[in-house]
Amino acid sequence: MITARGLERRFRRKGRGGASNEVHAVKGVDLDVEAGELVGFLGPNGAGKTTTLRMLTTLLKPSAGTATVGGHDLLADPLGVRRNIGYVAQGGGASPEVRVAEEIELQGRLYGMSKADAIARGAVLSEQLDLAGLDQRLTKTLSGGQRRRLDIVLGLVHNPGLVFLDEPSTGLDPQSRANLWDHIRRLRADHGVTIFLTTHYLDEADALADRLIVIDDGRIVAEGTPDSLKSRVSGDGVVIGVDPAVVSDAADVARQLTGAHEFDVAGGLIRFRVPRGDTAMPELLRALDAKGIVMESMQVTRPTLDDVFLTLTGRTLRDAEQPSSPEVSGVA
Numbered sequence: 001m002i003t004a005r006g007l008e009r010r011f012r013r014k015g016r017g018g019a020s021n022e023v024h025a026v027k028g029v030d031l032d033v034e035a036g037e038l039v040g041f042l043g044p045n046g047a048g049k050t051t052t053l054r055m056l057t058t059l060l061k062p063s064a065g066t067a068t069v070g071g072h073d074l075l076a077d078p079l080g081v082r083r084n085i086g087y088v089a090q091g092g093g094a095s096p097e098v099r100v101a102e103e104i105e106l107q108g109r110l111y112g113m114s115k116a117d118a119i120a121r122g123a124v125l126s127e128q129l130d131l132a133g134l135d136q137r138l139t140k141t142l143s144g145g146q147r148r149r150l151d152i153v154l155g156l157v158h159n160p161g162l163v164f165l166d167e168p169s170t171g172l173d174p175q176s177r178a179n180l181w182d183h184i185r186r187l188r189a190d191h192g193v194t195i196f197l198t199t200h201y202l203d204e205a206d207a208l209a210d211r212l213i214v215i216d217d218g219r220i221v222a223e224g225t226p227d228s229l230k231s232r233v234s235g236d237g238v239v240i241g242v243d244p245a246v247v248s249d250a251a252d253v254a255r256q257l258t259g260a261h262e263f264d265v266a267g268g269l270i271r272f273r274v275p276r277g278d279t280a281m282p283e284l285l286r287a288l289d290a291k292g293i294v295m296e297s298m299q300v301t302r303p304t305l306d307d308v309f310l311t312l313t314g315r316t317l318r319d320a321e322q323p324s325s326p327e328v329s330g331v332a
């Protein structure tokens with residue numbers, strides 16, 4: 001669905017006294033997205049997510065690189081790309097003074113659909129995204145969550161096989177976010193739409209994406225399923241409790257586990273890491289049992305995506321956030 005090679009984008013910014021300097025926002029991105037995948041493009045503010053997305057959706061010309069999106073070449077056939085994708089921008093696109101039904105119909109007609117087809121498709125999507133009954137409301141009267149769902153209907157009305165969502169849940173309260181995630185999952189399940197979404201929320205990336213592509217400072221730094229990224233980097237944290245009299249014997253047993261590392265033994269507690277806690281624990285229980293040692297307590301904690309980002313870049317995702325800079329001008 002998407003193949004990009006060496007995508008780059010530079011911007012020229014005017015500094016003090018009219019001097020201009022260049023921002024290398026995207027520094028050679030390669031990415032592949034298969035049909036039917038739900039891929040999260042994760043990175044801190046300013047990492048280059050929106051710039052990459054705008055290049056892939058033909059809104060911004062790459063300074064270098066090539067891409068095929070939805071089967072069409074980005075540079076040779078931008079119209080073909082546009083016809084085959086949906087794009088839901090960060091701030092959304094609905095006009096405030098227009099009724100929901102008119103907005104959906106207008107969007108369909110912009111893509112060359114007949115009035116009847118646009119209305120029919122709009123009705124199906126509105127039902128699926130919990131907007132049924134709101135068709136005569138002015139869009140400015142919708143709640144944040146409803147508006148965001150309308151943005152998604154607008155992005156999907158022309159039936160694209162691939163949809164780009166830029167920061168879909170920004171600005172929504174926790175309940176509306178969880179609700180939106182359900183809708184996004186269902187869209188993929190019911191329509192087989194391929195979804196590429198950007199986010200800087202770790203929980204969103206974790207909850208929603210089959211696969212994550214992590215970007216930092218214009219470069220891809222990792223990719224994989226949320227679980228594989230977590231296990232690759234640091235492994236699960238384990239704390240077991242035993243009688244302090246046998247703690248060193250128990251620690252010797254735990255050290256035999258494949259990949260066990262970072263041991264810390266204090267009182268009756270043994271802390272360490274293993275690549276996969278769920279498979280290591282039964283093995284450890286059996287080995288301790290064979291030595292007649294009773295495990296009194298056990299806790300396994302999965303690493304978070306923030307641990308992953310920290311290991312990859314030396315910063316947590318939150319530390320890495322920087323205020324976005326104003327738009328000035330582009331250099332293709």
Ligand SMILES: Nc1ncnc2c1ncn2[C@@H]1O[C@H](COP(=O)(O)OP(=O)(O)OP(=O)(O)O)[C@@H](O)[C@H]1O
Pocket residue numbers: 011012013023024025043044045046047048049050051052200324325326327328329330
């Ligand atoms: N039109 C522009 N002119 C100058 N600099 C720009 C322009 N657009 C983006 N940039 C800069 O490029 C870098 C990447 O910005 P981009 O918006 O792609 O990041 P992002 O990861 O999407 O961040 P956010 O989550 O805040 O949207 C930033 O340093 C940003 O200031």
